Amino acid sequence: MNKDIQSYNEAQSEEDREICQILASEINRNLPKAESKIWHAHPVWFLDGNPIVGYSKQKAGIRLMFWSGADFEEENLNIRGKKFKDASVFYNNVSEMVTNDLKRWLKKSRDIQWDYKNIVKRKKKLESLK
Numbered sequence: 001m002n003k004d005i006q007s008y009n010e011a012q013s014e015e016d017r018e019i020c021q022i023l024a025s026e027i028n029r030n031l032p033k034a035e036s037k038i039w040h041a042h043p044v045w046f047l048d049g050n051p052i053v054g055y056s057k058q059k060a061g062i063r064l065m066f067w068s069g070a071d072f073e074e075e076n077l078n079i080r081g082k083k084f085k086d087a088s089v090f091y092n093n094v095s096e097m098v099t100n101d102l103k104r105w106l107k108k109s110r111d112i113q114w115d116y117k118n119i120v121k122r123k124k125k126l127e128s129l130k
Contacts (some may be wrong), residue, residue, distance in 0.1 A: 001028060002036045005043040012057060019062045019091050023055050026099065030106035052109045061092040064102075072108045076101060 001024055009020040020043075027045055028036070034045040034052060044054035055064045069077045069087030076098075077087035091097055115128070 004038045005036055008038060008043055015093060016057060016062055018094050019097065020055065022094065022097060023064060026102050027053055027106060030103055031110065047110065050113060050115060052113070053106065061090040063088050063090050066105060066109050068109065068113050071112050072105060074105060077105065
């Protein structure tokens with residue numbers, strides 16, 4: 001695991017740390033070609049320079065966000081972005097996590113992508129990559 005992401009996870013409370021460790025492990029396992037790093041102070045995974053998935057500690061819990069998740073047609077990714085194509089879910093306890101859902105979402109994250117990498121160049125206009 002990326003050492004900066006490991007440090008981020010270790011800085012969380014015990015319950016949040018466990019959630020973060022599971023997320024990082026599953027993301028690494030299911031997106032083996034993804035580059036991971038701390039981006040805007042949170043763990044994020046990229047495919048070909050395009051942000052795909054990340055998580056962050058927020059008031060409502062650990063937010064797992066998929067940059068193109070609004071197009072996954074997944075009921076449990078029910079926190080939708082207002083301006084872009086992102087969708088999220090919040091976790092406050094490991095028992096809320098469903099590994100099969102996470103694996104399915106990660107597969108979709110490879111197959112359904114919007115081009116966030118070039119969003120500035122395109123003046124905030126998103127184009128589909130896949």
